[in-house]
Amino acid sequence: MTQSLHTLEAELITCRKCPRLVAWREEVALTKRKAYRDQAYWGKPVPGFGDPYARIMVVGLAPGAHGSNRTGRMFTGDASGDFLYPALHRAGFANHDSALHAGDGLALRDVFITAICRCVPPQNKPKAAEIKNCLPWLQAEIDLLPRLEGFIALGRIAFDALLRLFPPQERNQPQPKFSHNAFYQLGDGAPWLLASYHPSQQNTLTGRLTEAMFDAVWCQAGDLLDEGRSSPSS
Secondary structure, three states, X not given: XXXXXXXXXXXXXXXXXXXXXXXXXXXXXXXXXXXXXXXXXOOOOOOOEEOOOOOEEEEEOOOOOOOHHHHOOOOOOOHHHHHHHHXXXXXXXEOOOOOXXXXXXXOEOOEEEEEOOOXXXXXXXXXXXXXXXXXXXXXXXXXXXXXXXXXXXXXXXXXXXXXXXXXXXXXXXXXXXXXXXXXXXXXXXXXXXXXXXXXXXXXXXXXXXXXXXXXXXXXXXXXXXXXXXXXXXX
8 A cells, every 4th residue: 555655656657557658658758859859758657746735736637748758747848837837836836937857946835736647648648548547546646645625627638537536426416517717616525626728838829728817726726725825935
């Protein structure tokens, strides 16, 4: 039985359960992008990271081919992270407004960042069976966050996956529907769920997700937490 986030991470990074994803993550790490030719790619499953006493878990889709699959840390080194971390910094959940690599000094407060899939999928599209294979890792992280109060799902796939882990408790209870900044209580004693469009360039460059829209999500998340949250030190 996993006893800590550290031991869970050691187990997770050895996972080879999905042959298609294993082959793709390793191919990307070998061929690399020209801009990162001199860098060693992570090329393994990417664990979650953040405050071990986080009250909020942020759940994305999967590592980016030349972002997390290169750096080994969620939302680090790519355009999605370039949109996410400034928002976290503005809301007081991060001490820096950027994430470049695992040793850059970034510290999160009250937030733990993870994803539905831990290996980069071809065309950023994991298969249903691959998502199913990976969900136990997410459940294990959830179980190891003793102060967890709620989730922020970045995108519909993350939203739907969390509902698989926390289905409506009443048979006739309406199924929560994904929409930006939608809020749901997942049941008595269960965490709440707050939805957001994913901060991918597909959304941010088209204006589907603006800075103001994203800030509204983090503002609502802060309001949902208990009083007394302090900003992380610089």
